[in-house]
Amino acid sequence: MRVLTGIQASGKLHIGNYFGAMKPMIELQEEHELFTFIANYHSLTTSKDAATLRQFTIDAAVDYLSLGIDPEKTTFWVQSHVPEVLELYWILSKFTPMGLLERAHSYKDKVARGIPASHALFSYPVLMAADILILDTQKVPVGKDQIQHVEMTRDIAIKFNNEYGELFTLPEHMVQEDVATIPGIDGQKMSKSYDNAIDLFMDEKPLQKRCNKIISTSTPLGEPLEYEECHIYNLAALFLNEEQKQELRERYKSGKEGYGHFKKYLKELIWEELAEAREKRAYYLDHMDEVNDILEQGAKKARKIADAKMEKVRDAVGLL
Numbered sequence: 215m216r217v218l219t220g221i222q223a224s225g226k227l228h229i230g231n232y233f234g235a236m237k238p239m240i241e242l243q244e245e246h247e248l249f250t251f252i253a254n255y256h257s258l259t260t261s262k263d264a265a266t267l268r269q270f271t272i273d274a275a276v277d278y279l280s281l282g283i284d285p286e287k288t289t290f291w292v293q294s295h296v297p298e299v300l301e302l303y304w305i306l307s308k309f310t311p312m313g314l315l316e317r318a319h320s321y322k323d324k325v326a327r328g329i330p331a332s333h334a335l336f337s338y339p340v341l342m343a344a345d346i347l348i349l350d351t352q353k354v355p356v357g358k359d360q361i362q363h364v365e366m367t368r369d370i371a372i373k374f375n376n377e378y379g380e381l382f383t384l385p386e387h388m389v390q391e392d393v394a395t396i397p398g399i400d401g402q403k404m405s406k407s408y409d410n411a412i413d414l415f416m417d418e419k420p421l422q423k424r425c426n427k428i429i430s431t432s433t434p435l436g437e438p439l440e441y442e443e444c445h446i447y448n449l450a451a452l453f454l455n456e457e458q459k460q461e462l463r464e465r466y467k468s469g470k471e472g473y474g475h476f477k478k479y480l481k482e483l484i485w486e487e488l489a490e491a492r493e494k495r496a497y498y499l500d501h502m503d504e505v506n507d508i509l510e511q512g513a514k515k516a517r518k519i520a521d522a523k524m525e526k527v528r529d530a531v532g533l534l
């Protein structure tokens with residue numbers, strides 16, 4: 215089954231992104247033909263400046279490779295290295311009713327948050343449809359906020375297929391229902407916009423400092439601690455199996471340890487979980503030529519499929 219997803223590179227990744235999106239996405243490569251790209255044309259719609267967009271794109275490539283994208287299994291590239299999607303985007307625009315775009319939640323949300331209402335922002339879902347359709351994608355793993363975009367993709371594809379022949383595969387979204395919302399250090403949803411995130415790749419000392427900032431109740435040492443509502447416990451639980459969670463609950467109940475101990479324990483868990491990724495990351499940062507090579511190979515492979523598709527599309531619509 216061909217699975218495709220786009221990564222919006224928007225800065226440092228945190229534990230919420232890791233458990234909520236990256237880890238489940240990377241695991242898909244074990245069972246599916248996975249295509250993943252860094253959506254830098256999409257990021258351009260909200261980008262501050264050239265240097266930042268460039269840096270975010272490179273950071274995302276290095277981080278995703280470090281966390282386990284295996285270039286032997288997964289085709290991994292940068293969106294703008296397969297510029298054929300822009301040609302398809304224009305062609306698909308003809309099959310995209312204005313009303314469809316006007317109903318897009320994501321556009322309305324972004325404008326409500328103060329992002330200038332540009333044409334690129336408005337037509338963002340058409341480019342996403344081009345990403346998906348140009349590679350004959352069957353499944354698209356996305357967060358809940360992106361389901362509507364996959365549905366719009368289907369609508370656009372159906373319209374095209376009805377008028378010009380069955381050229382496009384109709385994709386389906388794939389949403390992980392059981393992914394919990396990971397809390398930040400203040401207990402709200404962890405998000406880079408709320409200043410409550412624990413970043414994935416921190417040095418050990420700042421990581422401990424960040425864990426120390428997790429808000430907890432002030433129970434005196436010697437008394438049993440509540441774990442149900444404890445953000446430290448809830449974060450630690452992400453790294454533990456059932457037996458280990460039970461052990462941790464016992465430690466909370468024993469009253470022998472305070473929150474400081476559990477903050478240290480949480481830091482250890484995060485540090486351990488990312489040990490291998492940290493090593494790989496150091497390696498890739500030192501061997502950027504390898505990263506570029508992987509992206510180039512990925513783009514070559516994706517482009518071959520995109521090229522073949524575009525020949526058929528041009529022919530179908532009558533472009534010489």
Ligand code: ADP
Pocket residue numbers: 224230231232233234235236356357358393394395396397403404405406407
């Ligand atoms: P942020 O809120 O930090 O800006 P993004 O919106 O860039 O995060 O999220 C990227 C991906 O990570 C999305 O698929 C989103 O569902 C997932 N994600 C982000 N924060 C969390 C969280 N706290 N819990 C679970 N998943 C999350």
Ligand code: TRP
Pocket residue numbers: 218219220221222253256341342345346354355356360
């Ligand atoms: N819009 C997606 C997001 O914000 C990123 C994206 C771009 C994408 N093109 C895609 C996701 C194609 C899946 C398929 O997360």
